[in-house]
Amino acid sequence: MYNGGKIIIGLLIFVGIVTFPILYDRGKVTAKPDPKIDTPEILKLPENERKCVESKAFMTKEHMKLLNQWRDWVVRDANGIYINTEGKRYTMSLQNTCMKCHSNKKKFCDECHNYADVKPYCWDCHIAPKEKET
Amino acid sequence: MSMNRREFLKIAGASAILGFGGISAIDALEKVEGAQVLSELKALKAKRWAMIVDIKKFKTEEDYKKVINACNHIHNVPQIANPKHAVKWIWTDTYERTFPDLEYEYAPEEIKQKPFIMLCNHCDNPPCVRVCPVKATFKREDGIVMQDMHRCIGCKFCMAACPYGSRSYNFLPPRSYIKEENKEFPTRTLGVVEKCIFCYERLDKGLPPACVEASNGALIFGDLADPNSEVRKVLSANYVIRRKSELGTRPMVWYLI
Numbered sequence: 209m210y211n212g213g214k215i216i217i218g219l220l221i222f223v224g225i226v227t228f229p230i231l232y233d234r235g236k237v238t239a240k241p242d243p244k245i246d247t248p249e250i251l252k253l254p255e256n257e258r259k260c261v262e263s264k265a266f267m268t269k270e271h272m273k274l275l276n277q278w279r280d281w282v283v284r285d286a287n288g289i290y291i292n293t294e295g296k297r298y299t300m301s302l303q304n305t306c307m308k309c310h311s312n313k314k315k316f317c318d319e320c321h322n323y324a325d326v327k328p329y330c331w332d333c334h335i336a337p338k339e340k341e342t
Numbered sequence: 343m344s345m346n347r348r349e350f351l352k353i354a355g356a357s358a359i360l361g362f363g364g365i366s367a368i369d370a371l372e373k374v375e376g377a378q379v380l381s382e383l384k385a386l387k388a389k390r391w392a393m394i395v396d397i398k399k400f401k402t403e404e405d406y407k408k409v410i411n412a413c414n415h416i417h418n419v420p421q422i423a424n425p426k427h428a429v430k431w432i433w434t435d436t437y438e439r440t441f442p443d444l445e446y447e448y449a450p451e452e453i454k455q456k457p458f459i460m461l462c463n464h465c466d467n468p469p470c471v472r473v474c475p476v477k478a479t480f481k482r483e484d485g486i487v488m489q490d491m492h493r494c495i496g497c498k499f500c501m502a503a504c505p506y507g508s509r510s511y512n513f514l515p516p517r518s519y520i521k522e523e524n525k526e527f528p529t530r531t532l533g534v535v536e537k538c539i540f541c542y543e544r545l546d547k548g549l550p551p552a553c554v555e556a557s558n559g560a561l562i563f564g565d566l567a568d569p570n571s572e573v574r575k576v577l578s579a580n581y582v583i584r585r586k587s588e589l590g591t592r593p594m595v596w597y598l599i
Contacts, residue, residue: 262377281379283490286482288546289380297380304526332531333491335523 241323244315249308261292261305272328275302303334311337384548389567390466390485391540392594393551394576395459399560406434406457412556413538418529420512420519429510429519431538432461432553440597443586453599459561461553462487462508462538463585463593470500470509479535485566485594486540496533505586506593509537566594 250258260267278300281287290298299305310316313336321328400406413432422428434457438445464487470479471487478493479500501509515532530536541551554563564573582596
């Protein structure tokens, strides 16, 4: 092998750089996201009305798709009311419906979004509810 | 492998059906089972919304201000002093610049001096809609020319297409120029185009547009398709003019001089 030493050293450096992020993070425990749903607005509701527009499992998994549909229905199709699977009616609005209950954007939205490193651009335009600094 | 024409068509047909079936299956997965949507029950509905500006009823500076401020506050319109960066939904300009084609030297002095209210004309044949490459601006069924800020890529084609200067681009971060935010309505972001939306969000709640409400009858709003609407009554009883109607955009804002 010509220049064998240089090639082997080069390969070692390459493998080192590629595996560095994995090795660096090994053994470290990142706190699991724990979104909070204990805002004063939610706690004020009677126990049996403490429900989101759809089931908790559905909202956790599919809220982004739901919000996407809401936006199209409201902005493009001029439909303002959402009738959920139980037949209950809601005004489709991020600012005026979702965030009226979930008034804790930092502990509710950002908690998971930061963990998963997703950066939805909702708040470039939509106004987040005022929060006390914690 | 040899295949005759008949076999080929059979396979092609079957795979096309399977393909469409696949698309509808994806569609079904995307939607929440059992969920439905409705338009608001108390929403104001029309076949073709239109507005009349009764310029005679605008007498003092205050009359203009309260109409413009009502809109600016409700829609979080940034107030930027530099005219190159200004964002306008409803504003005033001179007679000469409102009706460049109708302007003549010997017009009454009163008309020449008077500021005219301007806003998006919600054209029946909107050139902005035709040029938008992403369909961010589109015409609703009730005639409102809407702007979907989620979809706007800020290419400014619509601004070049609009003969009325009704569209503004956000050259500066709009939030820094809003004194008091209306928490019920979103702001815009840097790099999108915005304009008057005939208060679709208020119509959906059963309210008239903010400017109309604040105008004390100087702005008349209604359904052009309904012969009994106030708009139609005023139109049939008075001679009115429109801005640059010779361009064929069919503007839906009339001026009662």
